[in-house]
Amino acid sequence: MQPAQEAHNRSVPRSARGPISGASRAVASLGPALVVLASIAGVTALACLAVPPGAEGWLAARGVEVSDRVGVLAVGAGGGALALLAGLALRNRARVLHRVRAALLAFDAGERSMGALEIAPQNRVAAAWNGLVAWRGEESDRADASGLLAQPGEAASDGGERFSDLLWHGLIIIDEQLVVRYANGAAAVFLRAKRDSLVGSDARVMIKDARVVSAIKNASETGSRQKQVFDVGSVSDVESGVLRYSVRASSREGNQRVLVVIEDVTQQRVSEEVQHAFVAQAAHELRTPLTNIRLYIEQLIEEDLDGAERGRALNVLNQESSRLDRIVADMLSIAEIQSGRMNVNTGDVRIQQIYEELEADYAQAASHKRLTLTFDLPPKFPVIRGDREKISIVLHNLLGNAVKYTQPGGVVRVSVREQGDRLVTDVIDTGIGISEDDLGRIFERFARGRDSRVEAEPGTGLGLALARDIARLHGGEITARSELDAGSTFSFWLPVANAASAKAA
Amino acid sequence: MQIDVERQGAVTILRPRGPLVQKDADALRQKGLDAIGGALGRVVIDAAQVAYLDSSGIEALLDLADELANAGQVLKLCGVNETVREVFEVTETDSQFEHFEDVPAAVRSFL
Numbered sequence: 001m002q003p004a005q006e007a008h009n010r011s012v013p014r015s016a017r018g019p020i021s022g023a024s025r026a027v028a029s030l031g032p033a034l035v036v037l038a039s040i041a042g043v044t045a046l047a048c049l050a051v052p053p054g055a056e057g058w059l060a061a062r063g064v065e066v067s068d069r070v071g072v073l074a075v076g077a078g079g080g081a082l083a084l085l086a087g088l089a090l091r092n093r094a095r096v097l098h099r100v101r102a103a104l105l106a107f108d109a110g111e112r113s114m115g116a117l118e119i120a121p122q123n124r125v126a127a128a129w130n131g132l133v134a135w136r137g138e139e140s141d142r143a144d145a146s147g148l149l150a151q152p153g154e155a156a157s158d159g160g161e162r163f164s165d166l167l168w169h170g171l172i173i174i175d176e177q178l179v180v181r182y183a184n185g186a187a188a189v190f191l192r193a194k195r196d197s198l199v200g201s202d203a204r205v206m207i208k209d210a211r212v213v214s215a216i217k218n219a220s221e222t223g224s225r226q227k228q229v230f231d232v233g234s235v236s237d238v239e240s241g242v243l244r245y246s247v248r249a250s251s252r253e254g255n256q257r258v259l260v261v262i263e264d265v266t267q268q269r270v271s272e273e274v275q276h277a278f279v280a281q282a283a284h285e286l287r288t289p290l291t292n293i294r295l296y297i298e299q300l301i302e303e304d305l306d307g308a309e310r311g312r313a314l315n316v317l318n319q320e321s322s323r324l325d326r327i328v329a330d331m332l333s334i335a336e337i338q339s340g341r342m343n344v345n346t347g348d349v350r351i352q353q354i355y356e357e358l359e360a361d362y363a364q365a366a367s368h369k370r371l372t373l374t375f376d377l378p379p380k381f382p383v384i385r386g387d388r389e390k391i392s393i394v395l396h397n398l399l400g401n402a403v404k405y406t407q408p409g410g411v412v413r414v415s416v417r418e419q420g421d422r423l424v425t426d427v428i429d430t431g432i433g434i435s436e437d438d439l440g441r442i443f444e445r446f447a448r449g450r451d452s453r454v455e456a457e458p459g460t461g462l463g464l465a466l467a468r469d470i471a472r473l474h475g476g477e478i479t480a481r482s483e484l485d486a487g488s489t490f491s492f493w494l495p496v497a498n499a500a501s502a503k504a505a
Numbered sequence: 506m507q508i509d510v511e512r513q514g515a516v517t518i519l520r521p522r523g524p525l526v527q528k529d530a531d532a533l534r535q536k537g538l539d540a541i542g543g544a545l546g547r548v549v550i551d552a553a554q555v556a557y558l559d560s561s562g563i564e565a566l567l568d569l570a571d572e573l574a575n576a577g578q579v580l581k582l583c584g585v586n587e588t589v590r591e592v593f594e595v596t597e598t599d600s601q602f603e604h605f606e607d608v609p610a611a612v613r614s615f616l
Contacts, residue, residue, distance in 0.1 A: 165575075166577050167577045168577040184577070185576050185577060186577045239543050241515055241547075264546075264547070266515035266545070267514055267516060268616055270514035337609055441512075444512070444513065
């Protein structure tokens with residue numbers, strides 16, 4: 001606090017520096033007999049007072065020692081001391097206001113130095129004024145540094161250019177003639193132009209979108225501070241993406257400028273679309289098993305079924321509810337992975353059990369479809385470190401797909417082998433196969449083969465995305481080879497225990 | 506060296522498999538520049554399968570980082586193993602990149 005006070009004392013002209021601090025020191029040192037010239041709003045009163053018993057404590061509490069009493073010479077003895085102090089305070093206030101006024105006049109005359117505009121911080125008003133001066137100073141420093149509103153022909157300061165180059169949003173400043181005055185690196189990239197050619201060129205030529213151009217013209221003509229926002233481009237064209245243009249007029253010292261900020265919002269938009277698709281797809285996927293369940297429950301309630309029919313109905317109910325369960329589990333897992341909250345409960349997994357469960361789970365579905373389902377399992381399994389549930393999801397998804405997309409009479413084979421430090425599972429089918437185009441995207445979320453035979457089967461397009469995410473979370477991988485109409489092979493490997501723990505270490 | 510290119514949403518993921526050395530570094534640089542130009546810089550390098558890298562590997566990554574820096578962006582790496590991280594630290598290039606644990610985290614950073 002002290003250095004600051006000294007600094008502004010230096011900055012305030014000597015004439016403006018009041019005797020006030022000297023006076024208050026004198027008041028304090030006068031002790032019992034206070035004889036002071038007090039001027040209040042042009043009225044000068046001479047007072048010599050006695051301190052009444054009541055005021056004694058009041059003064060003492062404020063550090064003024066009252067040890068003696070002096071006879072009354074003039075005006076209103078009782079509250080005299082209080083009136084005097086109040087008068088001092090008022091005078092103090094008047095001085096501060098006077099200095100604020102002087103500073104305002106100096107500002108009007110062109111003074112911009114913070115030092116010259118600050119005043120002695122005698123009270124809260126003065127402190128607030130100084131705060132305002134300091135704050136405006138910082139603001140204008142910032143504006144200068146970024147060179148946002150540089151004069152025509154006047155280069156933005158070197159440091160400023162470099163700073164706005166670090167900005168990941170495109171920034172373009174356009175003048176009244178709609179000429180680009182400034183563009184940062186990101187803007188050049190977004191507009192696919194060389195930065196040198198961008199500056200000095202006509203904004204209407206550089207910015208292709210008609211809505212943005214007309215907003216720029218409008219902002220330039222009206223000087224409207226209303227921000228206008230346009231999303232240009234479409235999600236389907238990932239190369240150019242969706243760019244969000246924000247247009248707003250800005251002016252400083254009479255120079256009208258239009259600021260255009262460009263953001264790349266492609267990924268946000270993709271994410272929104274994926275979420276919408278997810279909800280739509282999820283509703284659809286949940287409805288199919290639900291419809292079946294309701295149908296069979298109605299049958300069970302309303303119709304007089306014999307033992308065999310009842311058994312069949314219950315069987316369907318069982319299958320459909322476990323299908324519901326799997327869909328919900330898939331969705332939850334995908335949500336977990338997407339939000340980065342996927343918990344992998346790592347432990348030693350006795351993976352042999354999972355294969356045994358698979359065999360039991362799919363035997364019926366395979367025989368129902370007249371598929372030959374075989375398991376080539378090694379005599380002995382290595383220990384796998386990982387999450388049993390998650391690994392089970394992967395194998396269920398791979399085998400489920402193989403069974404789903406292989407026509408009656410086909411063959412599905414699960415072959416497991418230890419290869420070096422990996423446990424490799426191949427799921428091989430003689431099914432409908434995957435075209436080369438689709439093969440590139442089947443692991444994407446919600447991606448399903450563009451094949452009528454795929455579309456005929458229910459599916460969320462989540463299974464493989466989830467399976468691959470889980471494989472990678474375990475330090476493994478899933479790859480696919482396929483030939484249309486000939487069949488597919490999905491290879492899923494996991495690191496075996498010692499290799500996995502070495503990776504985790 | 507095999508470099509898989511995968512797209513997640515609007516983000517391109519480059520997944521080099523194997524050590525990033527010598528000519529492999531050139532291949533990564535080229536694919537990286539293509540990806541940056543093609544997707545307005547929405548690029549992630551998944552280094553989970555990169556066991557180690559040499560100086561040309563670092564140079565390739567720094568070149569890509571420089572290219573992105575023109576647009577105020579930073580090269581996003583994920584799945585970097587301990588060995589590679591140590592190389593970054595020793596060469597004091599660690600701060601040139603943005604690091605993520607895995608691909609989903611890196612992709613989310615574009616939101």
